[in-house]
Amino acid sequence: MIADLGFFALLIAFLLALYACAAAAVGSRRREQRWVSSARSAIILGFPLLTIACASLVYSLANLDFQMQYVSQVTSHSMPMYLRVTALWGGQAGSLLFWAWLMAAFTFAVMLREWRRDRDLEPWVIIVTAATLAFFLALILFFENPFLRYWQGITGTVWTAMWQPTGAQPYIPIDGNGLNPLLRHPGMIIHPPMLYIGFVAFVVPFAFAIGALVTGRSDDRWIRVTRRWTLIAWLFLSLGLILGSRWAYDVLGWGGYWGWDPVEIAAFMPWLTGTAFLHSVMIQEKRGMFKHWNMLLIILTYCLVIFGTFLTRSGVLSSVHAFAQSAIGPMFFGFIALTFGVSLALLSKRWATLKSEVEMTSLLSRESLFLINNLLFMGILVICFWGVVFPIVSEASGGIGRAIPALAHIFTGQRATVGPIFYESATGPLWAALLLLMGIAPLSAWRASTARTLGRAIWKPFLISLVVLAGLLVGGMRQPLALLALWICAFVLLVTVYEFWRGARARTNRGENFLQAFWRLVARNRRRYGGYIIHIGVILIAVGVIGIELFQQETQGSLAVGERMHLGSYSIEYESLAEFETPDGRLVDRAVVNVFKDGQPLTQLYPRRDFYYESQQAMTIPGLRSTLEDDIYILLVDWEPVSASSATFKMYVNPLVNWIWLGGFVFIFGTLVASWPEADALPQRSRARLGGTPERA
């Protein structure tokens, strides 16, 4: 049986991961490379074995083997083949298996690298990756086995077991539950894999960091080795977050893209520490500082990755992501506590050897601004973490409120929650500070920077940004918050563009034409200019966020056929409504709505409601017209049955929201530029041997 094959592959992979941990530990203790090599072979085998496990689950999903509990939970006859296959990560057990498979793939790739220069780190990288893998495989094997089958006893009761219990017959449901309709969206099909790749890839730099801590290496070797891994992890995590927002915008039908849902925050927190880490390691490479910071940031990132998986998978917090609940919470909690405790103990043991090689001197130096950058990211992290745990904290800590009356309104002893208002007002100023820093830091000098040197670099973009501000005022914008936020965006964008221009002009002076100069500038300093491109992407995203958060308009109303509803310069007219069934088991009610701008016909939109028979669940799909200026977002709320003589609509105008997605593309492109292998340069190793430090920003 195909399920048995998958199960045994899983079991062997688990035993091999345990063996790899043990063998690597023995090899490291006895300093015998053969033990380490054996551990390495064992962990390498995990990937093909888990590929077999995943393939057998996918085979069962594709062939609708409903006797398997997982298959009947997430698939049904009416689902097309691509959805059956991607249902691998549609439920809890499958997505854990998928997570483990990705983890094994990354471990596989790491193990195949050239280890000659890093023999001392090797056993510890194996131990960390193998232990992580073993933990997830244990969860799957003992708590969330996707290969369980249904059996029916003589009395008619149905239960699940891996193998046929005595006296029981196989029980095969006629049809499955089908995948949650909310998840049947292209964004939702690729969003989890992106997020998971981002999650598991961060295990690699963590493993090297632990290796460096255990072996007492205080140099930046672990950072240089894992630089590209970290960028890839960060790229996929960012991609996952952007896709998730796009899915929320298209499918959840509330006109928004980010709801500060605990599960969103769970994926966002490792991104925050990961981003701080990416910036912070540059200082260690360049100046030999921030060594404690970098260790702490990568430890936090790893723990938050596991915590993020835990939040999404344990059902500990109720949210729109409530589709996965089970009892694996305590396991996750124990694992996080253990890894966090051990990592911090190692860090404190090595605290003295990780002292900075130089002292920081000037408040406006690049190093100092990067330190502020770290602190701001940590601030946002603390706010997010506080928001997520607040329901638990507020309930458990009524004593604090009674002891300190000033805090009585926060620590009441009553379970409480904080919503988007909390996150927006608490993180808003920090985001603004980060944006501003993004404009100033690239212009500051290493070691010592003065207000005068900084001013000299900044004044041109600063003046032009004031022109932009004046333009906004003349254009009629009066909201102080919007003016401030857009001014910061304009300033940072100008500084960044100015940096490109300055660099390219220096090259044109040497006789290159401008395009050539621009191309070579970026190609020769990929990390620096890739970073700037990412910054431009961030500004575009910020502009989109400002647009929808501060200028979103909405209205709702019931319209008779031919009647119109107005919002801003737009109006919509209800034309007709049709009801029909689709072959994949939906009942669709689709309205035809004419959109006008300033009274002139603009376009036609089709907001609709899909009702899924098998899951008895409805889904509201907006009618959407998207331009760079704004989105018109119309929801079909209700309608007069049979006659369809009137229907109710909710209408949003979301200014600038498209800049979020546009910024997302720029962001991803910048990350690719920054992580692209430098083909024209000597390999890093030979450069290091030649004694030259490659130019880095």
Next chain:
Amino acid sequence: MSSTSLAQPLPTGLGNKKFIIGGLLILAAVVYLIVTSTAAGAQFFFTIDELNQRGADAVGKPARVAGAVLGDTIEYDPETLTLTFTMVHMPADTRLINDDGGLAKALHAAVNDPTRSRMQVQYIGVKPDLLAHEVEAIVAGKLGADGVFYADENGLLLRCPTRYEEALPGQAGDY
């Protein structure tokens, strides 16, 4: 940000102090933001029983109430987008609910128990697709003096007993 002009690197002691003060300032700002935003954004969870016990004390204060929806009471006027329904008291402790056989069972018990306290809810907005008999509703809003709970905009969350992870007897690890 400080505008101190420092052409010469300062002696270590003074340099360090400056950074410690800067760090403390950022820390203080974060703490301040957390405290004020929590005070402004916190919503306290109540069960319907707890809300009733508080009586007039609870009127007009932001709250979050969870309960089971009574299907027969759902009324919706698409003209004014006014949605009203009645919620039945449910225990707040999720662990108790889980030990007791899960959310589905707790919801079923609640709607079939006429002795439990009830609360009328009014919500203005789109009628959610998930709203039906025996689902759990979590409403955020304020209790009115008339005893009706007025939910905020977007203040209506619904949770149906997970259809996609249907609990069958003897799940998880019974092999």
